[in-house]
Amino acid sequence: MPSVQTIAEEIVAREGGFVNDPADPGGATNYGVTIHTMRRLGLDLDRDGDVDVLDVRALSRAQAVEIFIRHYFTRARIDLLPQALQASVFDMQVNAGANAIKILQRLLAGFQEPVAVDGALGPKTAAAAHRAYEKAGDYLVDAYG
Template identity: 45%
Template sequence: MAATPSNVASLPRTASAPDSPEERFDRCLAVVLQQEGGFVNDPQDPGGATNMGITRDVLSAFRDRAVTVDEVRDLSRAEAREIYRARYWTPMRCAELPPGVDLGVFDFGVNAGPSRAVKLLQKAVGVMADGSIGPITLAAARALEAERLIASFSEARLAYYRSLDGFARFGRGWANRTEAVRMAALRMAGTPSRAAA
């Protein structure tokens, strides 16, 4: 089920204590999995056979061998979680980003690739966009107000999608996903969710 403004608001949030790194990962992963859904094999999607957002190529690389479409279909949630942590969350250093910003970067990295997500973050925070998160990028992200960074990152993400040839076919879904993730990110950051301007 795709996240919508009505069900994103129901995602749990701990007001009394900050989430642990593991809780933050699980909260962000829940949003990503809502967006990704289950098994699909759209011939017009360059990702091909995909389950929970994990493509056949990604699963093959993770298992270090070629996999079949049936193996993609049978992917367990536990293995998908391991893949998301190993290939996206950890390399993009999402646990070190402010709450909410972590979700935006994580989700876009899943959808468009980690390097592209990191470069978009780097442009949004005003540092050199080299696709590698280090102390300068992290410090710049932490120095900005989360609500503004989430907004600028979401706007840049949507602009990227609009530049793609596939926007006519997939654009509405990409725009809806961007908005749902923006709203969930604002909630995680502890700021009110407002409709896009």
């Protein structure tokens, strides 16, 4: 299985560079990182006192990779999951936010695992994921696995 770093780099490569499409509700985006995320994280890269389109444009590929690892993998506690599931849940977390964990929890409930569908990846969801993976094995593994 690829490392978290490699997965994040693949996500960034797939997301591409700077885009500011007025029809996109995500707003200005660079390497998959939206202006809304940058504002939430306080990433004023040009140090002019606000986070705006210029900051999004200034975001480097390496910074985007770090944001995804720190805020979408580590902070989301995806490392608690079986290693074979981490890549797909990480990728979903980048694209769907906390809904990724809810999707996982709904899947686990389908495996008759007692989990709350609350979008929080804690010890109960992690334990349920490990039990489901032990039962289903490669059935739960995606293309990263």
